[in-house]
Amino acid sequence: MSAGDLVLDRVFHHYFSAGRRVDVLNDVSFRVGAGSVACVVGPSGCGKSTLLGLAAGLLRPAGGSLTWDDAAVRMGPNQHLGMAFQQPGLFPWMTVRQNVAIGLSTRGRSRRDARAIADEFLDTVGLSEFKDAYPSHLSGGMAQRVGIARALALKPRLLLLDEPFAAVDAFTRLKLQQEFKSLLRLNRPTVVFVTHDVPEAIALGDVIVVMTQRPATVQRIIPVAREDRDRASPAYGRKLAETLECLGVKSENEES
Amino acid sequence: MIGFVRNRVLLPVVGVLTVLAVWEATVVFYRLPPIVLPSPWAVAATLADLVGTYAFWRDVAVSLYEFVAGYAIGVVLGVAVGLLIGEWRVFRLTVTPVVESLRFIVPFAWIPLTILWFGTSFTGKIVLVAYAVFFVMVVSTARAIAHVEPTLTRVGTMLGMGPWQLALRVHLRAAAPTLASAARAAAAIGWIAVVAAEYIGASAGLGLMITNAATSLATPVVIAGMIVIGLIGAGVSALIGWLARRQLVDR
Numbered sequence: 001m002s003a004g005d006l007v008l009d010r011v012f013h014h015y016f017s018a019g020r021r022v023d024v025l026n027d028v029s030f031r032v033g034a035g036s037v038a039c040v041v042g043p044s045g046c047g048k049s050t051l052l053g054l055a056a057g058l059l060r061p062a063g064g065s066l067t068w069d070d071a072a073v074r075m076g077p078n079q080h081l082g083m084a085f086q087q088p089g090l091f092p093w094m095t096v097r098q099n100v101a102i103g104l105s106t107r108g109r110s111r112r113d114a115r116a117i118a119d120e121f122l123d124t125v126g127l128s129e130f131k132d133a134y135p136s137h138l139s140g141g142m143a144q145r146v147g148i149a150r151a152l153a154l155k156p157r158l159l160l161l162d163e164p165f166a167a168v169d170a171f172t173r174l175k176l177q178q179e180f181k182s183l184l185r186l187n188r189p190t191v192v193f194v195t196h197d198v199p200e201a202i203a204l205g206d207v208i209v210v211m212t213q214r215p216a217t218v219q220r221i222i223p224v225a226r227e228d229r230d231r232a233s234p235a236y237g238r239k240l241a242e243t244l245e246c247l248g249v250k251s252e253n254e255e256s
Numbered sequence: 257m258i259g260f261v262r263n264r265v266l267l268p269v270v271g272v273l274t275v276l277a278v279w280e281a282t283v284v285f286y287r288l289p290p291i292v293l294p295s296p297w298a299v300a301a302t303l304a305d306l307v308g309t310y311a312f313w314r315d316v317a318v319s320l321y322e323f324v325a326g327y328a329i330g331v332v333l334g335v336a337v338g339l340l341i342g343e344w345r346v347f348r349l350t351v352t353p354v355v356e357s358l359r360f361i362v363p364f365a366w367i368p369l370t371i372l373w374f375g376t377s378f379t380g381k382i383v384l385v386a387y388a389v390f391f392v393m394v395v396s397t398a399r400a401i402a403h404v405e406p407t408l409t410r411v412g413t414m415l416g417m418g419p420w421q422l423a424l425r426v427h428l429r430a431a432a433p434t435l436a437s438a439a440r441a442a443a444a445i446g447w448i449a450v451v452a453a454e455y456i457g458a459s460a461g462l463g464l465m466i467t468n469a470a471t472s473l474a475t476p477v478v479i480a481g482m483i484v485i486g487l488i489g490a491g492v493s494a495l496i497g498w499l500a501r502r503q504l505v506d507r
Contacts, residue, residue, distance in 0.1 A: 078414075083414045085410065090411075093430075106416040
């Protein structure tokens, strides 16, 4: 263990729905090394979002421990954290730019700095033109990109992303993936990236954490090597087939 | 433009004229003496006389003063307590039973006690308005805070906000559109409370004006006073609605 590592050790979690206990996470353990990217894939509703909530300190685990920087993950606001949510959760009373800037100003940046940084990251996600718009005027995909810009602008040491490109159209999505990779090279945060999209997980992850159905546990941790990312290579095809098979998709049914 | 004239000028005028016509027709048809129901013309003439008098404007000023003071106190306290109820579980569990039992004691039921405690002074009216407004605001605020989209709370925490910042910068602001409509409803109830309290015991104000007119059988003055009360109430409500929409409601 060292600074910048995120470690989940035998994590359990459940919630209550209509008086009935629903087990969400059932003994989840994995480690994301400092500066590396873990992509979490698994069936819908298997508790991937819960996992991020726990790592963020937004939820308290029912059992087990989560460790960041060699200390238990603290509940409440965490300065090291940047997170993009599945539902972007933009503040509807603020412009796009204010939405991105507010996190910087609550963390002590001057208003001017915050605005400048917000503009820079809105440019990165291709939304410069919309910086004075209100969230109600954005499409789902655009709102999601604002959510990503808001998380990235914090330049966090731990970056948690919950299907950040889910509502983004396929072409923009590929562009954003590339942008995202080059941004990561700049600050080298530790990243947990939840996605449904296996090619995306291969493109972005250093490891792929495959989860089972709820109550979820880690089915397999698949390392991704550099050559696996070349979509024209046989290595890519093998990685894709391997991951999909873990998820219960037979390779002959899958286009390659 | 034609649509605007029709919707915002023509149709409202038709509505008001219909009421006036029915009123006039009733007076003529039943040959009512002015002491029972004066014609609209007589009331209009009385109103024109009234607005030329000092006493009338003093009554208007007194009622408005009592209303504004009580309203301000009621809104501030109501929102503050509602916010605490929404944010703080221990407070919610302690205060909710009190609020829930008191809020069904309508303000008018308190009028005898306020007269006993505060006499016919302005203070009694202010307390009564504040009471009426407080309960409207406290209940709506608590409910609005409880219904703030949970993602916004998570986002605020993620961005580095502590409980106070979350409460004031996220929850209260997210609840603002609901609070704006509650503030408007509270204004109507507060204004009604002022007039009702004055009606029963006051040294000045529009409520007193119509009681005095009624005891001296000056029916046109009673009706003129009622119309003024209605117009001021509608004006206040529209003004607060406009202010709230301009300041708070999301674009």
